[in-house]
Structures are given as C-alpha cells and as structure tokens.
Amino acid sequence: MTVEIVDVPVPERWDDDSEGARLLRAWIDVRNRVSEHEWGGDTSHALSYREAWSQWRAAVAERETIRTLALVDGEPAGRGLAERSLLEAQTVAEIDALVLPQHRRRGVARALVDQLLGRMRAQGVTTFQAWVDHRPAPGPRLAAPTGFGEVPAGSPEVRMLLAYGFAIEQIERMSELHLATAGPALAEHLAEAERHAVGYRLETWTGATPPEHRDGLAALQARMSTDAPAAGLDHEAEAWDAARLLRYEESELQGGRTMLWATAFDETTAAAVAFTTLVSSDNPRVWYQHNTLVHGEHRGHRLGMLVKAANLRALLALEPDAIVRTWNAEENRPMLRVNEALGFAAICSAGAWQLQETP
Numbered sequence: 001m002t003v004e005i006v007d008v009p010v011p012e013r014w015d016d017d018s019e020g021a022r023l024l025r026a027w028i029d030v031r032n033r034v035s036e037h038e039w040g041g042d043t044s045h046a047l048s049y050r051e052a053w054s055q056w057r058a059a060v061a062e063r064e065t066i067r068t069l070a071l072v073d074g075e076p077a078g079r080g081l082a083e084r085s086l087l088e089a090q091t092v093a094e095i096d097a098l099v100l101p102q103h104r105r106r107g108v109a110r111a112l113v114d115q116l117l118g119r120m121r122a123q124g125v126t127t128f129q130a131w132v133d134h135r136p137a138p139g140p141r142l143a144a145p146t147g148f149g150e151v152p153a154g155s156p157e158v159r160m161l162l163a164y165g166f167a168i169e170q171i172e173r174m175s176e177l178h179l180a181t182a183g184p185a186l187a188e189h190l191a192e193a194e195r196h197a198v199g200y201r202l203e204t205w206t207g208a209t210p211p212e213h214r215d216g217l218a219a220l221q222a223r224m225s226t227d228a229p230a231a232g233l234d235h236e237a238e239a240w241d242a243a244r245l246l247r248y249e250e251s252e253l254q255g256g257r258t259m260l261w262a263t264a265f266d267e268t269t270a271a272a273v274a275f276t277t278l279v280s281s282d283n284p285r286v287w288y289q290h291n292t293l294v295h296g297e298h299r300g301h302r303l304g305m306l307v308k309a310a311n312l313r314a315l316l317a318l319e320p321d322a323i324v325r326t327w328n329a330e331e332n333r334p335m336l337r338v339n340e341a342l343g344f345a346a347i348c349s350a351g352a353w354q355l356q357e358t359p
Contacts, residue, residue, distance in 0.1 A: 027067055055252075081097075093120040127356050208246065260277065
C-alpha cells in the first residue's frame with residue numbers, strides 16, 4: 001500500500017475543469033462520503049462544491065488554509081484540513097482529518113495529521129484545536145472540564161486525540177428543529193417575547209445587511225469572540241468592521257446560499273443589541289442557525305427568543321418544511337433553554353479538543 005498526500009488548491013472559478021478543481025471536488029467528495037457513513041446514510045449533511053469554494057476564496061486574505069488529499073494507490077482515501085487566522089490568534093490552528101471507512105486503521109489518518117501538525121508548527125502555531133462529532137456508545141465516559149457534557153472514552157476518535165496529547169475542553173450540542181411541527185408555536189413564542197422586550201425594535205431582512213446597519217452588526221459579530229462560552233479554548237478577540245462583515249456575507253451569497261437576519265435595536269439609542277442568522281445549504285430543506293448574540297448589557301428581556309422566533313417565522317414563510325440545525329456549548333444554558341422551548345432536539349455531541357505546545 002502506498003499513501004501519497006497532495007495539496008489541494010482553490011481554483012479561480014467554482015465551475016472550471018482544471019486539475020485543481022478536480023482535486024477539490026475529490027476532497028469534498030471524501031468529506032461528504034464520510035459524513036454520509038457517520039450519519040447512517042443521511043446525505044443531508046453534505047457540503048456542495050460551490051459552497052466550499054466560495055467560503056475559501058473569500059477567506060484567502062484572512063486565513064491560511066492547508067487542504068490535503070490522501071491517495072492510497074492513487075485513489076482518494078482521506079482528506080486533511082488545517083486553518084489559522086491571519087488577523088488574530090495567529091498561533092492557533094484548527095485541524096481536521098477524515099478517512100473513508102474502507103481505508104481506516106491503515107495509517108492514513110496519522111499520515112494526514114502528522115503532516116498538518118508539522119506544517120502549521122513551521123508557521124509558528126503552538127495551539128491546535130479540533131472539533132469532532134461524538135455519537136452515543138456504551139462504556140466509560142470522558143467528561144468536559146466545564147461540567148457540562150461527556151463523550152465515549154473508548155471511541156477510535158477519542159483514543160487518537162488522546163494519543164496526540166489533545167485534551168477535551170468543551171462539549172457542543174448539535175440540535176435539529178423540524179419547522180413543520182414547530183411552526184404553530186412560533187407566533188406564541190414571538191408574542192410572549194415581544195411583551196417582555198419593551199423598548200426594543202425588531203427588524204428582519206434577507207441577504208446582505210443594509211448599509212446603515214453594518215457597523216452595528218459588525219460590533220455584535222466581534223462580541224461573539226468574547227461573549228460566547230469558550231471554556232479553556234485559546235482564542236483572541238476578533239476585530240470586525242463593516243468591510244469584514246460584507247466580505248463574510250458576500251462569501252455566503254456567492255456560494256448560492258440565502259441568509260435571513262433578525263436584529264433587535266434599542267429604541268433609545270438605535271444601537272443593534274441582539275441578532276441571529278439563518279443560512280441555507282445546497283439542500284433546499286436544510287438550514288443552519290449560525291451566530292446568535294444578545295449584548296451583555298441587554299440580557300433579561302427575552303431578546304434571544306425574540307430574534308430567533310422572528311427569524312424562524314420568516315423561514316417558515318419561505319420554506320415551511322425546513323430542517324434547522326445549530327450548535328451551542330452545553331454550558332450555554334440560557335441559549336439552550338430558548339432552543340429547547342422552540343422545539344430543537346439534540347442529535348449529536350461535538351467535542352472541542354485542544355493541544356497546547358511549548359513555543
């Protein structure tokens with residue numbers, strides 16, 4: 001058996017037929033085949049080529065990304081990914097390795113991970129982070145130091161992470177909402193939230209943020225890096241401005257996605273104080289609830305429920321049979337309570353793992 005690892009570029013256009021495009025399609029195909037296997041044949045978690053291409057092309061100036069494809073006797077067997085920000089936390093990199101089921105236990109994952117770690121170390125990275133899905137399994141459990149959530153201690157993924165020196169830092173809950181069954185209660189949730197949100201104005205829109213709101217939404221996006229629970233994960237405050245927000249939105253829209261925003265504004269100051277986003281996928285029924293934040297000085301007024309219920313009602317009008325998926329830290333009980341009230345149910349746990357090395 002011969003294992004070869006090759007770099008995978010991002011071509012200039014998403015629809016070209018270059019060698020780089022062929023490699024990137026193979027890279028994404030491996031990712032989607034592994035996802036389908038892990039989800040028991042469910043293909044709704046797939047990532048389209050255009051979606052991936054758009055995100056990576058837009059992030060060239062902001063992130064250093066290494067994409068690798070493992071070939072076993074010339075055939076795609078696994079894929080590797082390592083990313084670090086060029087704007088903040090430049091010594092922190094996220095890594096990920098996926099191997100097709102028929103090629104596991106043959107050293108492919110280790111070959112991918114070893115190369116990713118080595119190349120990122122050469123760029124000055126000293127902290128590595130990995131987000132790994134963990135499904136229920138019998139046997140001993142490994143608890144997160146936050147006191148919220150645990151993962152199967154004996155799974156192959158856990159054993160490999162521990163062998164490399166990674167430590168579990170946090171558990172995220174992946175939840176799913178079937179909008180068709182939740183729809184009747186949304187109006188009630190929204191009305192109840194509006195009764196508590198006195199002094200706030202709600203606004204929703206589709207697509208890019210209106211120019212007059214970009215500065216305010218950029219400021220809230222920046223707070224995501226400091227206000228969201230991060231447990232012991234190494235991170236830095238992110239600097240967002242209107243230009244960065246626009247680049248993010250353009251990458252989503254150019255990838256063929258639709259974005260729905262719901263934002264609450266303080267009626268006295270006109271400042272944006274809470275927001276949430278829903279983003280479509282290549283599958284018309286599958287949507288993702290991305291960032292949600294309530295400014296710390298404005299909590300306690302049901303603003304989280306206000307913006308989430310309003311955005312889900314907007315989606316209900318657009319795609320009544322939508323499935324909505326989202327992730328939350330298990331210790332983020334206020335946001336989880338909102339999701340649970342709306343009807344979100346847990347479908348998977350994701351472990352946030354970290355390896356810190358001495359510079």
